[in-house]
Amino acid sequence: MDWRANLVEDEAAVQDILRKSHRVAVLGIRPESHAHKPAHSVPQYLQAHGFEIIPVPTQEGAGDTILGRPTYRKVADVPGEVDIVEVFRRPEDIDAHVEDLLAKHPKVVWFQLGIRNDAAAERLARAGIRVVQDRCMKVEHGRLAHAQADSSHP
16 A cells, blocks of 8 residues: 555545544643643543543643543553544654654544644654644534534435
């Protein structure tokens, strides 16, 4: 299989990922003291909509729990399988996490809106991990929920 097929660009594939995913490790999540930041509000939204959020903060002093869940220092330390690793890191900071992501081998790595790192995406895709870049999981989930609501009303 061509590794480029793991670079997810189309709407249908994004929606399919969201439908089939439950466990989301959030790399770069922010604690409650930063509730106004997307790196806290987006995972909080996802948790409120049925996703299991696993916090993987990258800043010192984030605490032992975020959103009522225990934190982990690295994605590879998260027990069990992970459907999606949602990444809230600057593009230039992602390279430092690629080995950790490869070690965990989640089904999908999702770079949040405004985040693109094509070299990291290629490494992950070549390892068989699907990659979504520059999209907001909250926005995409909202679109999916809206589309499902529209389809249930004739």
